[in-house]
Amino acid sequence: MRLINRIPSRPVAVALAALPFAAVLIAYALGSEIRLAANPQDKLLPAPATILDTAIRLFTQGDRRTGEILLWQDTWASLRRLALGVGIGAAISLSFGMLIGMLPHARRGLSGFVAVLSMVPPLALLPVLFIVFGLGETSKVVLIVIGITPFLIRELSQRVLDIPHEEIVKAQTLGASSGTIALNVVLPQILPRLISAVRLSLGSAWLFLIAAEAVASEVGLGYRIFLVRRYLAMDIILTYVIWITLLAFLIDWALKYLSRRAFPWMEAGL
Amino acid sequence: MSFVTVRDVWQRYGDRSIIERVNLDVAEGEFVSIVGASGCGKSTFLRLLLADERPTRGEIRIDGGEPAREPGRERGVVFQRYSVFRHMTVRDNIVAAESFARFPGRFFGPALRAARARADDTLARIGLAHVAGQYPATLSGGMQQRLAIGQALTARPRVLLLDEPFGALDTGTRLAMHDFLTELRAETNMTVFMVTHDLEEGFKLGDRVLVFDKVRWDPHSPEAFGATITYDFDARDGGIPFQRQLERYPGLAAQAG
Structure with a gap:
């Protein structure tokens, strides 16, 4: 069958759509892991967990001085x-x-x-x-x-x-x-x-x-x-x-x- | 009695002559078919009748009025495609034929309800009542053209112009549309001009069949001369308008005999 006539089934289509997102996430996580292993103080690629903590803090905690988020x-x-x-x-x-x-x-x-x-x-x-x-x-x-x-x-x-x-x-x-x-x-x-x-x-x-x-x-x-x-x-x-x-x-x-x-x-x- | 009068009409775009020396008198209630080869200027002539274009020379009058400078309510039109408003439902397309004449082009409240009721009557008459709430794109080609004709007639034009109205339809639908158009004509006695490339259709529906062709031809510059009306057939009674006179008026036979 020609490539132009091959149509992915529903589960394959969903997996294909998620693939690039997952690839970028994994690549970032690996890179961050490697850099942090060499230098725990590294600021360039913070660990995904750190980003998540920061995000939660940014969305929920107010400014120390004014109390506004x-x-x-x-x-x-x-x-x-x-x-x-x-x-x-x-x-x-x-x-x-x-x-x-x-x-x-x-x-x-x-x-x-x-x-x-x-x-x-x-x-x-x-x-x-x-x-x-x-x-x-x-x-x-x-x-x-x-x-x-x-x-x-x-x-x-x-x-x-x-x-x-x-x-x-x-x-x-x-x-x-x-x-x-x-x-x-x-x-x-x-x-x-x-x-x-x-x-x-x-x-x-x-x-x-x-x-x-x-x-x-x-x-x-x-x-x-x-x-x-x-x-x-x-x-x-x-x-x-x-x-x-x-x-x-x-x-x-x-x-x-x-x-x-x-x-x-x-x-x-x- | 001439209702539509065409006097010495020429149309040229730059150096290109499309039609030349067209003279025509059409009585009220006549159905005129216009046939001819592709590019012979029959659609141009229809646009001139519509006043979508102004002739380079000559003039076209309806009922002795001033030559029109732009399309108006006197002339109704149905094109081969795009003749109805695709963003309006079938019912509102009919309502538009009444409401567009006055700014802002819409009815409100009781006037709208009354116009919609009248539109539903019209739709019932042309057999589209069951699709009144749908958009034209969901209709078949034949139904769209029926809607277009119904819409054009709702505005009560003095002349109805049809530009290959059935050109995109299959044969069966086309025959049904012929019957539909013949019925409507019997009701309204409208003056109709129809451009078609189908000779048979032209003779079947028309009282007259006009043929457009070039009479002058310069082989070195084929565009130097335009087309004109080369034949004007009397197409009544299947193209033999006088042969059956005796059957229709037996009294004449006695006198002739």
């Missing part, structure tokens, strides 16, 4: 910035994407500009943002907005153009105005595309968030990682990295679930 504070601060940045970016790109996709005049006027804008490396603008907006929350949120919006606009305007011309003509023959078509034909068909585009852009959104927090901040997941780096606190850094990964995964899964529940027609044909 720093990890949760960092999480809320970061998630708030991320939600604001992605939300504002999505709102801007939805309106501009629909304008560019629907109106030939807007398309002529804006699509070239957006194409050039999306080539500006957002991180290079970070100093400008700090100068203009100060070191507070605004500059971090604006960095995320600037980072993801050009991509989202290009993606969404293209998806608007992908709507079959027949459907737009049909709506016109039913007497629909431009506004009615935007509201009843384009918007409902583009919303699931917005969600999937946002899912794609979340990776870069996290990147910009952590970069902005690393440079100047007082609280936040990225800030904490770069703070404890000075003490070589690998156990804390790894806990934070795993926590960020888990958060990103959960957000992605939630968006996918939302898209499925809210737009059943997307999968009606399958």
Whole structure:
């Protein structure tokens, strides 16, 4: 039988999915074991048990001075910035994407500009943002907005153009105005595309968030990682990295679930 | 009495002539089939009738009105594909035919309930009542086209334009759709233009069959000249509209004899 026709059975599929995770864990545990055997004070690869202890401490024990749990504070601060940045970016790109996709005049006027804008490396603008907006929350949120919006606009305007011309003509023959078509034909068909585009852009959104927090901040997941780096606190850094990964995964899964529940027609044909 | 008037219509894209010198008068209630080889401009002519494109020269009027600059409620259309809104249920597709005419394009409260009840009547008439709550993608090709025709007719257009509406259907479904369309026509007496590549279908359904072809041909630049109407058949009564006059009006026989 050809390799391309071999399909794993259910238990084999589960085992295959778990395999890379297990391999990485084992490799790390072995490496840590070897280094700690040579030098019990080694900080580079703390034992998995140490990381687990640290994680439990970070999640449950408050700061000795203030009694507040720093990890949760960092999480809320970061998630708030991320939600604001992605939300504002999505709102801007939805309106501009629909304008560019629907109106030939807007398309002529804006699509070239957006194409050039999306080539500006957002991180290079970070100093400008700090100068203009100060070191507070605004500059971090604006960095995320600037980072993801050009991509989202290009993606969404293209998806608007992908709507079959027949459907737009049909709506016109039913007497629909431009506004009615935007509201009843384009918007409902583009919303699931917005969600999937946002899912794609979340990776870069996290990147910009952590970069902005690393440079100047007082609280936040990225800030904490770069703070404890000075003490070589690998156990804390790894806990934070795993926590960020888990958060990103959960957000992605939630968006996918939302898209499925809210737009059943997307999968009606399958 | 000319209901749809086409006067000296030309259409060219850049140097490419698609159709040229098209003149046509169609009476209200006529069913016009348009046939021709691929790329002969029959779909372009339908888009001109639809006002999705404006002709390079000439004009098209419906009932003596101003030539249209964009598609509107006067002209209903059914395409081969994508003729219904895939994000709306079957019932809401019919409701859209009423609600789209006024911003914001939606009914609320009692108006919505009334429109949905009317839509259910329409769906019962076109045999789609059992799938009213489903999305079009779950329907077969024939059911989707029936929905598209029902939706177009709900808006009460003055002219119905069909662009190869049954082109993607299998033979059995296609025959059923012919009966469906013939019935609807008997009810509404709508003026219909149908583009098809199936000659038999054209003659079976049409009162007239127009053939598009190129009359001028430059072998060195095949795109220099466009197609025009080369034949205009009277297709009533299976293509022999006058041969059976005596059977229909026996009184004439006495006079002739």
